[in-house]
Structure formats: C-alpha cells, structure tokens
Amino acid sequence: MLIMLTFVTLRFYVVLRIKKKMAPDDWAVVASLFGSVFYYVVVCLNILRSRWGTHLYNLSILHLKSDELAKTSFLTGGPSQLVWPCIKTIFFLMYLKLFYPLAWLRSCVYAGLTLIWAWYISMFVAQTVLTTPLPGQTWSEAFAGPRYLQIFKLAIPTASFSLVSDAYIWILPLIAISHLQLSFAKKIGVCAMFSAGLVCCIASSLSVYYQYRITKDQSDYTYHVAYVYLIYTLEMCIGISTSCMPHIAQLYRNKRGQRASSATRSVRLPWISPHQSHNQSYTLSKVSTLPGYATKSPYTNITDDPMVRPELYEMDRIVNEYGSHRDPNSGVSFPRDRVHRSVVISQSSVKIPQKKNISEWRK
Structure with a gap:
C-alpha cells in the first residue's frame, strides 16, 4: 500500500x-x-x-x-x-x-x-x-x-x-x-x-x-x-x-534534462567571455565599414563564433569562397585574409596601417 x-x-x-x-x-x-x-x-x-x-x-x-x-x-x-x-x-x-x-x-x-x-x-x-x-x-x-x-x-x-x-x-x-x-x-x-x-x-x-x-x-x-x-x-x-x-x-x-541543462550552463570555457563589451561590438561594426576592409570576410561578424560555426574558418573555404585580393597598383594577387593581419582592433581606436610595397607583403 x-x-x-x-x-x-x-x-x-x-x-x-x-x-x-x-x-x-x-x-x-x-x-x-x-x-x-x-x-x-x-x-x-x-x-x-x-x-x-x-x-x-x-x-x-x-x-x-x-x-x-x-x-x-x-x-x-x-x-x-x-x-x-x-x-x-x-x-x-x-x-x-x-x-x-x-x-x-x-x-x-x-x-x-x-x-x-x-x-x-x-x-x-x-x-x-x-x-x-x-x-x-x-x-x-x-x-x-x-x-x-x-x-x-x-x-x-x-x-x-x-x-x-x-x-x-x-x-x-x-x-x-x-x-x-x-x-x-x-x-x-x-x-x-x-x-x-x-x-x-x-x-x-x-x-x-x-x-x-x-x-x-x-x-x-x-x-x-x-x-x-x-x-x-x-x-x-x-x-x-x-x-x-x-x-x-x-x-x-524531465529531471535528467534539467540536470543536463544546469550542468551545461555551469560550464564556462576559458577562451569564451560570458559577456561581450558593448563598445567592442560597436567598434568592430564600424571597422567593417571602413574603406579597403575585406567585405566578405567571415571575421567581420563577431557573432560568427568558431565554437559555434567552425566551418566558416576552414582555410579551403576562405581561399575558394572569398578568393584573393589583387593590388590595384602592381596587379599582384595575394590572399584576401592577409588584410586582417594588418588590422589592429581595440576598444578605443582602430588603426589600419598603410600598405608599403609588394615585396614587404611577400615577406
């Protein structure tokens, strides 16, 4: 009973x-x-x-x-x-x-x-x-x-x-x-x-x-x-x-699903910040509109997290889909992703160094 x-x-x-x-x-x-x-x-x-x-x-x-x-x-x-x-x-x-x-x-x-x-x-x-x-x-x-x-x-x-x-x-x-x-x-x-x-x-x-x-x-x-x-x-x-x-x-x-959900929320990966700065998001959105910035780069959108969508960051996809960048003066092609190496982003300012010559880019 x-x-x-x-x-x-x-x-x-x-x-x-x-x-x-x-x-x-x-x-x-x-x-x-x-x-x-x-x-x-x-x-x-x-x-x-x-x-x-x-x-x-x-x-x-x-x-x-x-x-x-x-x-x-x-x-x-x-x-x-x-x-x-x-x-x-x-x-x-x-x-x-x-x-x-x-x-x-x-x-x-x-x-x-x-x-x-x-x-x-x-x-x-x-x-x-x-x-x-x-x-x-x-x-x-x-x-x-x-x-x-x-x-x-x-x-x-x-x-x-x-x-x-x-x-x-x-x-x-x-x-x-x-x-x-x-x-x-x-x-x-x-x-x-x-x-x-x-x-x-x-x-x-x-x-x-x-x-x-x-x-x-x-x-x-x-x-x-x-x-x-x-x-x-x-x-x-x-x-x-x-x-x-x-x-x-x-x-x-139901209880097992709640425990799994609470356990997932309690895990915080060290390389992922739980909160993103509003100023940083605003600065990055402005950088993507600057002249000469790569327009179709997967890195321009901060929400494209590599932990969420890792396929966006495969090198074959970047080269094949986004192609290469041709210098207007010399006509020499180089990967469009090279542009990102010269972009320094901070919360206070954005500096884009000017290109010097093609020989330095090849180095």
Missing part, C-alpha cells in the same frame, strides 16, 4: 506540476485510489476485529453469529466489485491516449470497457442482493442463511473473469508496441513498463486457486478467505502502481 501511495504521489506531481492538466485516466486513478484504500481498511477490520485468517475451529459460536462479522463480510463482497472496473479502466484510457491512431486497438478498448463494466456491475448487484438481510432479518441471520451461501457459486466465475481481463489488459499494449516503428531496444524498454501486469495475472491465478478450495471445502472458510483478501489487495496496489509507470518515466526524463 505504501509503495502504491508513493507511485500515485509521483504521478500527480507530474500531472499537476509538469502537465498541469488532468486527463480522464487521472480521474480514474483518483476513484481507484479511494476504492483501494476503502477495501484495504475493510480487510484490516476483517483480520483484526472479525478475525478472518483464524481457523474456524478456533472461533466461538458467539463470534460467528455476531453482526460485526456479517457487516464486514458484506463490505468486502458487493461494494468492492465497483473498485475493479475503475482500476481496469485506467489502463484502457491510457491505451486509448497512447495508441489512439491504431483503429483496431480503439475497438478493443471500447469492447473491453463495455464488457468489464457490465460484468462487475452485474456482480455488484448480485452479491449485494444475496448478502443484504431481508426485512425482519438481522445481519447474523442473513449471514448464516442459505441465500448467503449462494455467493460461493459466484466466486470461481468472478476470479476467472478477473484473470482473463488482466491477461487481456497486459497483452493488448504488447501487441500494439510490436507494430510500432521502434528499435528492438526501445520496444523492450517500453514493454518493461507494462511488465508488472504479469504480476497481476499471477495474483489472479492464485485467487482462482483459493476460491476453488473455498468452494470445494468450506469447513475452514475463515482461514482460507484471508488469502483471497490479501491477494485482492495486492492486485489492486500493483494495478494502480503499474498505471503510474509512464508518468514516472516522464518525471525521470
């Missing part, structure tokens, strides 16, 4: 702080959470006060005829049947949101929702009618009457349907993931999030086994029914926790 509450807390942290929007499956989680907590409290009352889990021969007849035992048994019967469809609805709504473009999966989701709600509502009505005292009856009289014993005939069909529905819910996303265009490693990672659904199938199988034992031999009913209650509680907690797995994965990716 504590693990389930932790997962639900993390889920709603993602919903309220990151997504900032409640989806239909989130509301189904809220309903399932209240229902599972209610069932857990009732089971604790059954075990601690009604002494479920104790062998029948260790209980007194007065205790077996008490109204308290009959009332707690009623709460674990009919009302709990409405908790299961809420938990299973979470998965169907989540599949509808994740795999909505798949038409066949939408049909499977709608069919599953209809069948599950129809089954559990019918079980809720049947068990409520069979376990509620008739007018003029006490709770203890209804608990010991023949009408109450009819619920044992519903035990195995209910547990079997739960097993089939859990297997259906577990296999459905695996088939959908196999049709996605993902790498094998990513498919394994996505399938791992839904692997906890296999635990629900195992719990349902154990429930079928214990329900079969109770149906065949009711001589120690109070002892074996405690295992059924514990398995149902475990299945509820695992189901709700599994539905929170995609949100936990999103929270992990």
